Amino acid sequence: MSRQHVSEFRAAIAADPALAEQVRKAMEAGGDAAALLGLARARGLEFTPAEAAEVMAESELSELELDLVAGGTIS
Numbered sequence: 001m002s003r004q005h006v007s008e009f010r011a012a013i014a015a016d017p018a019l020a021e022q023v024r025k026a027m028e029a030g031g032d033a034a035a036l037l038g039l040a041r042a043r044g045l046e047f048t049p050a051e052a053a054e055v056m057a058e059s060e061l062s063e064l065e066l067d068l069v070a071g072g073t074i075s
Contacts, residue, residue: 005045006055012043013064020064 013020019039026035033049040047056065 002047003051003055005040005047006052009040009043009045009047010055010062010065012045014062024064024067 013023022039023036026039029035033052036052037047037049
């Protein structure tokens with residue numbers, strides 16, 4: 001589990017439209033942190049919700065992340 005994995009997962013989402021769509025669908029379907037962690041884990045990336053929150057608090061959010069926050073799916 002690491003903050004580096006959070007950054008790698010965010011980069012993967014930004015680079016892969018199919019993954020970004022999976023994330024969007026998971027969150028819009030009422031997904032929670034477990035849904036995102038599962039998608040990351042499937043790519044060999046392990047991190048905790050706390051690590052994800054720390055990294056996101058320290059950096060700018062992507063357009064997808066902003067959309068999810070604005071839609072109320074990420075708290």
